[in-house]
Every structure is written in structure tokens, then in C-alpha cells.
Amino acid sequence: MGQVQSRLTISPTPTKLAWMMHLRMLTTMHGLCEVRQCSKRWKNLCPQTKNLQKCQMSSAGSSEMLQVTVDDKSGIATMTMCRPPVNSLNLEFLTQINIALEKLENSKDCSGLIITSKIPKIFCAGLDIMEMYQPNVDRLQEFWRTLQEMYIRLYGSQLITAAAINGASPAGGCLMAMSCDYRVMAPGYKIGLNETQLGIVAPFWFQDLIINTMGFRQSEMALQLGTLFTSEEALNLGMVDKIVPQEQVMETAIQEIHKWKKIPGFARQITKSALRKPSIDKLHSKREEDIANFRDFITKDSIQKTLGMYIESLKKKAK
Numbered sequence: 001m002g003q004v005q006s007r008l009t010i011s012p013t014p015t016k017l018a019w020m021m022h023l024r025m026l027t028t029m030h031g032l033c034e035v036r037q038c039s040k041r042w043k044n045l046c047p048q049t050k051n052l053q054k055c056q057m058s059s060a061g062s063s064e065m066l067q068v069t070v071d072d073k074s075g076i077a078t079m080t081m082c083r084p085p086v087n088s089l090n091l092e093f094l095t096q097i098n099i100a101l102e103k104l105e106n107s108k109d110c111s112g113l114i115i116t117s118k119i120p121k122i123f124c125a126g127l128d129i130m131e132m133y134q135p136n137v138d139r140l141q142e143f144w145r146t147l148q149e150m151y152i153r154l155y156g157s158q159l160i161t162a163a164a165i166n167g168a169s170p171a172g173g174c175l176m177a178m179s180c181d182y183r184v185m186a187p188g189y190k191i192g193l194n195e196t197q198l199g200i201v202a203p204f205w206f207q208d209l210i211i212n213t214m215g216f217r218q219s220e221m222a223l224q225l226g227t228l229f230t231s232e233e234a235l236n237l238g239m240v241d242k243i244v245p246q247e248q249v250m251e252t253a254i255q256e257i258h259k260w261k262k263i264p265g266f267a268r269q270i271t272k273s274a275l276r277k278p279s280i281d282k283l284h285s286k287r288e289e290d291i292a293n294f295r296d297f298i299t300k301d302s303i304q305k306t307l308g309m310y311i312e313s314l315k316k317k318a319k
């Protein structure tokens with residue numbers, strides 16, 4: 001897929017027209033996915049399915065990186081990541097996730113969302129390191145803006161959100177999971193913000209998120225040491241909420257959403273918004289500064305050298 005030169009602006013509160021124009025631009029520019037007004041038309045797209053409305057977010061031209069299904073009986077959506085080999089988040093993948101989040105948020109039929117992975121033993125390996133290594137600066141900035149967008153959408157979602165963590169979940173994968181309301185994890189995997197181990201720095205909003213999740217003291221140790229926790233350690237720290245055998249992860253997430261659905265939605269949403277709004281507002285107010293910091297940091301020679309060495313070490317390990 002070619003380099004993206006122009007700026008993609010996904011406004012947090014786009015007008016319907018602006019959003020549609022933006023989606024059309026994305027489709028044209030990237031051959032990303034056949035953009036459809038999903039919420040109303042899922043049924044029409046998949047008339048053969050009764051209870052399961054399926055929206056394939058990618059067209060024949062690109063791989064099916066993200067599968068989104070909504071169970072019309074329960075209103076629970078499942079977003080399944082499938083970007084081999086490790087579900088790393090590049091610009092196109094993040095854009096697809098944002099489009100799906102926008103559609104689900106606006107769908108009257110959807111009340112809950114589960115994020116999970118189709119790749120065995122991997123939930124999400126975090127940011128695609130290749131986006132940060134020897135980057136095109138315009139694309140690099142757009143990449144970061146799109147990651148910010150994902151966090152704003154997911155952490156601020158009105159839906160009941162759960163991460164069904166069925167594999168490794170370092171760095172950006174951990175960010176994604178912690179942005180949900182609930183985390184259920186299979187045993188035997190690692191999760192955490194390991195940025196310092198790569199020689200990079202988790203930005204303030206990653207830091208705020210982990211502090212909001214498990215408190216200051218444990219977060220400052222975890223962030224400085226770049227600790228990847230086992231599922232069991234993560235449970236003890238409050239980074240995840242439950243551990244169940246691999247084959248029960250999805251069912252447990254579904255049951256948990258059903259439990260949350262019994263709470264009056266309006267009261268729950270206002271409470272969630274009040275708790276999370278300060279962190280989201282902080283990012284909104286520093287968004288451009290944060291992008292500039294990221295760009296200046298990543299394009300430093302010393303950081304490029306470190307990233308190059310890290311990529312080599314991953315490749316050697318994979319052999």
C-alpha cells in the first residue's frame with residue numbers, strides 16, 4: 001500500500017456530510033475498504049444471516065483485517081482483528097478500526113462491543129514498528145493522529161466495551177485493552193506498556209490511562225521499567241479484571257456485557273463520561289503538541305538507531 005501524503009482528518013465530532021466525504025476520500029486514496037453505511041444496511045448486505053449481521057470492513061482488494069459482527073438479539077458487536085502476523089497497528093488498520101468504531105457508536109442496534117483477535121496467541125502487538133522506522137514524516141504524523149483518534153473513540157465510547165484478550169498484548173495492544181470498560185484475559189500471555197524497553201517513551205495519555213486503570217505507584221514502576229506482566233500479575237494489579245481459560249474468553253466477555261447492560265444506560269454513560277472526560281479533554285487540548293513531540297522524538301537519529309536494532313532483534317528471534 002502506497003505512502004499516504006495528504007492529511008487524513010478524522011474529527012471527533014464530524015458532521016454526517018463531512019464524515020461521509022472523509023470516508024469516501026479514504027476509500028479512494030487507500031483502496032481501504034468498501035465503505036458502507038453499515039448500521040442500517042447490515043441486514044441488506046447479509047440477508048442470509050438471521051441473528052448475525054456481518055459487516056466486512058475490507059473489500060476483495062485488501063485483506064480482511066477487521067471483521068465486525070453485531071448480534072441483533074443482544075446488540076453486542078464483536079470486532080475481530082486479523083492482521084497477520086501479529087495484529088500490529090499501522091495507519092490503514094487504525095483507520096479501519098476508527099471507521100468501525102464510528103459506525104458502531106452511531107448504530108441504534110448496538111449497545112456493547114467486544115474487541116478480540118483471530119490470530120492465535122496474539123491479541124495485538126501494539127504499534128507497527130515499521131511505521132516509526134525511517135518514516136515519511138507526513139504519514140508518521142497522520143499515523144499518530146489516527147492512533148490518538150482510536151483512543152479518544154474507544155476510551156470515550158458510550159458503548160459497554162470489553163477486551164477479550166486471547167493473546168500477547170504489549171504496548172499499543174495494552175492501550176487498546178485498557179481503553180475498554182472491562183478486560184478478560186487468557187492465562188499464559190504478557191500485557192503491559194513496554195515502551196522504555198524499546199528505548200521509546202509512552203506519551204502522557206498512555207501514562208494517564210494506565211494510572212487511571214491501576215493507580216499511580218504501580219504505574220510509575222511499570223512505566224519506567226517497561227514491564228510486561230503475566231496475565232496473573234496483571235490481574236493482581238487490576239490491569240485486567242478476570243482470567244479464564246482461552247476457550248472461555250469470548251463467552252465471559254459476552255456475559256460481562258450482559259451484566260453491565262442491566263444498569264440503566266443513561267446513568268452508566270454519564271458516569272463513564274464524567275470519569276474519563278478529563279483525560280480525553282487533556283489529549284484534545286494538547287493534540288497538535290503531542291503529534292509534534294512524537295514526530296520530533298521518533299525522527300531523532302538516536303531513536304531511529306534504537307528502533308532499527310529492535311527490529312533486527314525481532315527478526316532474529318522470529319528465525
Ligand SMILES: CCCCCCCCCCCC/C=C/CC(=O)SCCNC(=O)CCNC(=O)[C@H](O)C(C)(C)COP(=O)(O)OP(=O)(O)OC[C@H]1O[C@@H](n2cnc3c(N)ncnc32)[C@H](O)[C@@H]1OP(=O)(O)O
Pocket residue numbers: 085086088121122124125126127128129130168170171172173194195198200201202203293294297298311314315316317318319
Ligand atoms: C517533551 C518530550 C516528551 C517526549 C514524548 C515523546 C513521545 C514519543 C512517543 C513514542 C511512543 C511510541 C509508542 C509506541 C507504542 C507501541 O506500541 S510500540 C510497539 C511495541 N510492541 C512490541 O514491542 C511488540 C514486539 N513484538 C513482540 O514482542 C512479539 O512479536 C509478540 C510477543 C507480539 C509475538 O511473538 P511471536 O509470536 O513469537 O512472533 P514474532 O516471531 O516475534 O513476530 C512475528 C513477526 O511479526 C513482527 N512483529 C512483531 N511485533 C511487531 C510490531 N509491533 N510491529 C511490526 N512488526 C512486528 C516480527 O518482526 C516478525 O516479523 P518477521 O516474521 O521477522 O518478518
